[in-house]
Amino acid sequence: MNKSPRISAFTEKWFMLRHFVQARWCLRFTRRDQLEAWQKKNLADYFKRILPRASYYANLKLGHPEQIPFMDKAKMMAEFAARNTANITKEEAQTLALQAEQSRDFSPILLHPTLGELTVGLSSGTSGHRGLFLVSREERLRWAGILLAKTLPTALLKQIIFFWRRPLSIAFFLRANSNLYNTLSSRRIDFGFYDLVQGVDAYTEKLNQQQPHALVAPPTVLKRLAELRMKGVLNIQPQHILSVAEVLEPDDKQLIEAAFARTPHQIYQATEGFLAYTCERGNLHLNEAQIYFEKDWLDETRFQPVITDFSRTTQIIARYKLNDILQIKKTPCACGRAETTIAAIEGRADQILQLPSLETGNAIPIFPDILRRAMMMVNPALDEYRIEQKNMQWTIDLPNHENQSEQQQSVREALTRLCTQFQVQLPQLSFGNWQPVPLGTKRRRIICEESIQCMP
Numbered sequence: 001m002n003k004s005p006r007i008s009a010f011t012e013k014w015f016m017l018r019h020f021v022q023a024r025w026c027l028r029f030t031r032r033d034q035l036e037a038w039q040k041k042n043l044a045d046y047f048k049r050i051l052p053r054a055s056y057y058a059n060l061k062l063g064h065p066e067q068i069p070f071m072d073k074a075k076m077m078a079e080f081a082a083r084n085t086a087n088i089t090k091e092e093a094q095t096l097a098l099q100a101e102q103s104r105d106f107s108p109i110l111l112h113p114t115l116g117e118l119t120v121g122l123s124s125g126t127s128g129h130r131g132l133f134l135v136s137r138e139e140r141l142r143w144a145g146i147l148l149a150k151t152l153p154t155a156l157l158k159q160i161i162f163f164w165r166r167p168l169s170i171a172f173f174l175r176a177n178s179n180l181y182n183t184l185s186s187r188r189i190d191f192g193f194y195d196l197v198q199g200v201d202a203y204t205e206k207l208n209q210q211q212p213h214a215l216v217a218p219p220t221v222l223k224r225l226a227e228l229r230m231k232g233v234l235n236i237q238p239q240h241i242l243s244v245a246e247v248l249e250p251d252d253k254q255l256i257e258a259a260f261a262r263t264p265h266q267i268y269q270a271t272e273g274f275l276a277y278t279c280e281r282g283n284l285h286l287n288e289a290q291i292y293f294e295k296d297w298l299d300e301t302r303f304q305p306v307i308t309d310f311s312r313t314t315q316i317i318a319r320y321k322l323n324d325i326l327q328i329k330k331t332p333c334a335c336g337r338a339e340t341t342i343a344a345i346e347g348r349a350d351q352i353l354q355l356p357s358l359e360t361g362n363a364i365p366i367f368p369d370i371l372r373r374a375m376m377m378v379n380p381a382l383d384e385y386r387i388e389q390k391n392m393q394w395t396i397d398l399p400n401h402e403n404q405s406e407q408q409q410s411v412r413e414a415l416t417r418l419c420t421q422f423q424v425q426l427p428q429l430s431f432g433n434w435q436p437v438p439l440g441t442k443r444r445r446i447i448c449e450e451s452i453q454c455m456p
């Protein structure tokens with residue numbers, strides 16, 4: 001399929017459908033040993049056929065993921081051409097992606113002599129840390145098939161299959177569109193793209209007209225839509241809500257749930273691939289049928305994933321250390337899947353704050369999830385906040401409130417309790433005015449700008 005750039009629409013649909021069926025029914029492992037056998041078989045093929053086609057790996061003798069040198073975003077960007085099998089340079093890819101972004105026309109593609117159409121895109125990382133992705137047409141179709149297979153509830157699947165019904169209508173909010181998402185459009189899927197550059201409120205009327213069955217958006221956008229729904233301005237009743245691109249925090253989840261009477265599901269997806277999805281029982285599972293995960297443990301339940309994506313054939317993601325903190329769920333999920341269950345995606349590694357232990361002076365990590373729970377105890381309740389650590393100075397930005405001093409005092413008490421509980425030194429606290437981040441920029445409520453000077 002790779003070799004012929006011109007493929008009929010029928011072949012494309014067939015290929016996508018095949019991956020949909022495979023991911024939905026055939027690769028649903030209930031036994032861990034079967035899942036591991038599948039991974040082993042695919043990894044062997046990956047080492048033999050795919051890795052040697054990227055010049056960086058061509059002369060390395062590799063037989064197991066643990067023999068692959070580690071990589072991260074910086075290495076991927078620095079050695080872009082050597083780490084893709086199409087030999088596309090970073091400059092080539094970047095020029096095209098930026099052109100698409102500026103013109104807001106996301107259709108351009110690179111034509112490769114043997115691989116055919118390649119889609120290039122920029123990931124929505126924080127400014128200065130944006131990643132580039134490169135996918136072939138075949139990968140794009142496979143991705144679309146798998147994404148639908150993993151995220152579509154049965155009721156909405158029927159919407160596609162029963163041709164006498166209205167086509168499945170999806171409203172998709174993103175900072176930038178991409179060929180990747182347009183792949184999902186078809187006669188049976190009406191795919192509405194909403195460009196975040198124009199904000200959310202501007203789209204109320206269009207959404208009321210579209211009446212989407214499914215809503216896909218970052219949590220900050222879902223939150224705004226939930227507020228508009230509660231005000232009665234927005235009258236949509238989506239049957240399925242998917243949170244993407246940012247961490248879905250518990251307070252946002254509750255608000256979205258209250259407004260739409262639907263529990264939002266999550267897809268955890270980045271430039272690095274399609275990493276995890278919510279099952280029908282509402283739990284997050286790692287996408288281990290396509291990705292081999294190693295776990296770099298931070299404590300008994302938290303880890304940073306190191307991934308080898310054996311489903312990617314153009315851009316190599318091998319032993320790639322992600323900057324994210326995941327929390328494992330120890331009890332198995334009632335859905336019966338053998339794929340690891342995740343209790344939460346907590347955030348990025350630079351969102352772990354640190355304070356010195358009262359006993360030893362050593363740095364004790366304060367994970368974002370712990371801090372979020374402490375902030376949920378504040379009275380009057382907070383809609384938004386931002387906490388920034390610079391050494392022993394914590395700045396807490398709060399929105400304007402009529403009982404501001406009472407709220408500040410409550411934050412102070414909540415953080416004091418937290419420090420007592422963890423037996424760490426209380427930082428110096430100062431308060432500032434909270435400002436909303438522009439839509440489409442990633443929201444970071446907690447950020448460590450400068451860690452504490454650790455005791456040896």
Ligand SMILES: [Zn+2]
Binds near residue numbers: 281285335
């Ligand atoms: Zn499950």
